[in-house]
Amino acid sequence: MSSIARATRRALAVTAMICAVATGAGAHHAAAPVFDLNAEKTVTGVVKQVDWTNPHIWVWVDVPNASGQVETWGFEGMSPNFLSRRGWTRTSLLPGMRISVTFRPLRDGKAGGMFMTGKLEDGNILTSAS
Amino acid sequence: MKHAAACIVLLVATAATMAVAAQESKSKPPAAADWAALAKLPDLTGVWEAPTVGRGGRGPAVGPPPVPQLTPTYAAKKHELDARNPDDTEAANCLPTGMPAIMGHPYPYEFLLTPGKVTIVSEAYQQVRHIYTDGRPLPADPDPTFNGTSIGRWDRDTLVVETIGFSPLTTIARNTPHSDKMRIVERFRLTGPDMMSVETTVIDPEALTKPWTTMRTLARHRDWTIREYICEENNRNFLDAHGKAGVNLALPAKKE
Numbered sequence: 001m002s003s004i005a006r007a008t009r010r011a012l013a014v015t016a017m018i019c020a021v022a023t024g025a026g027a028h029h030a031a032a033p034v035f036d037l038n039a040e041k042t043v044t045g046v047v048k049q050v051d052w053t054n055p056h057i058w059v060w061v062d063v064p065n066a067s068g069q070v071e072t073w074g075f076e077g078m079s080p081n082f083l084s085r086r087g088w089t090r091t092s093l094l095p096g097m098r099i100s101v102t103f104r105p106l107r108d109g110k111a112g113g114m115f116m117t118g119k120l121e122d123g124n125i126l127t128s129a130s
Numbered sequence: 131m132k133h134a135a136a137c138i139v140l141l142v143a144t145a146a147t148m149a150v151a152a153q154e155s156k157s158k159p160p161a162a163a164d165w166a167a168l169a170k171l172p173d174l175t176g177v178w179e180a181p182t183v184g185r186g187g188r189g190p191a192v193g194p195p196p197v198p199q200l201t202p203t204y205a206a207k208k209h210e211l212d213a214r215n216p217d218d219t220e221a222a223n224c225l226p227t228g229m230p231a232i233m234g235h236p237y238p239y240e241f242l243l244t245p246g247k248v249t250i251v252s253e254a255y256q257q258v259r260h261i262y263t264d265g266r267p268l269p270a271d272p273d274p275t276f277n278g279t280s281i282g283r284w285d286r287d288t289l290v291v292e293t294i295g296f297s298p299l300t301t302i303a304r305n306t307p308h309s310d311k312m313r314i315v316e317r318f319r320l321t322g323p324d325m326m327s328v329e330t331t332v333i334d335p336e337a338l339t340k341p342w343t344t345m346r347t348l349a350r351h352r353d354w355t356i357r358e359y360i361c362e363e364n365n366r367n368f369l370d371a372h373g374k375a376g377v378n379l380a381l382p383a384k385k386e
Binding site: 080 | 222355365367
């Protein structure tokens with residue numbers, strides 16, 4: 001894919017941000033009580049793996065912890081079906097990309113959450129409501 | 131007496147004709163005229179999705195739906211389920227929601243019109259609703275199913291769908307069970323070139339003190355197609371035997 005095509009697709013995903021947020025937790029395939037929908041956190045790391053799957057995509061990110069060790073975080077996004085109609089493609093996020101993920105944390109404090117927005121190094125923002 | 135006898139003969143003959151007609155409508159292959167007749171119906175065909183707030187303003191924002199009013203017996207059942215299943219529904223385990231919830235997902239629906247039938251394909255959970263519009267009556271006692279058994283008829287510009295026979299695994303709303311008397315009436319009507327209103331009324335004399343009616347707007351997307359949705363593909367949410375929700379964070383092996 002050309003860089004222009006990729007940039008266009010990312011721009012579309014930015015537009016989707018405005019739209020998708022409003023759907024909130026209602027768009028999760030279940031009620032999603034495992035996530036704290038009133039909390040918001042951000043971590044920065046490197047994309048390790050992306051599962052472009054139903055009922056939710058999963059974005060795995062390697063994040064250095066306080067003691068300098070790398071910990072893999074798992075973030076649940078909306079579905080390929082939902083996101084592909086709102087600017088995402090299965091190559092919007094690729095392993096090796098640096099990303100800051102803003103998410104609704106897991107209530108049990110484990111390394112993961114519900115993916116809200118992902119800011120990439122080039123300034124583009126990917127948004128998933130789930 | 132002569133008059134009464136004639137009436138009985140006429141009634142029997144009419145009933146027999148109706149039974150034959152119903153039988154024929156099930157087995158008769160569609161003729162060219164049946165396909166041509168579809169063009170005279172309101173065009174509900176295509177892929178539809180509920181416009182959510184902020185998505186281009188294609189439809190009015192929908193407020194919270196009215197809450198179903200439960201009879202004391204069913205209010206008690208709901209209270210018990212709220213206490214026992216605090217977290218989530220079996221949808222976390224990929225069980226389809228069934229009617230009426232299957233028509234309320236943030237995913238598209240494709241409407242197909244063929245002679246004597248309207249088919250609704252729900253992208254969420256890959257569900258299909260079969261609505262027979264060939265004049266057959268509802269069966270007296272259908273086996274209970276997630277989406278129920280449906281017939282439809284055209285009331286001028288409105289498709290009116292009546293559905294009965296629901297699995298006890300489906301609910302009226304969250305933790306709100308239905309009785310085997312539940313009946314759902316839906317009215318689908320075009321309100322613009324690519325807009326449709328859906329009025330859904332749940333009738334259940336054992337569970338509800340009065341029928342529960344909700345409204346939804348669907349917007350047509352002529353350029354969309356229905357995508358595959360296999361919920362079991364990578365479902366990391368789960369609901370345990372105690373109704374407690376969890377999420378599986380084990381990093382999967384990447385399949386190339």
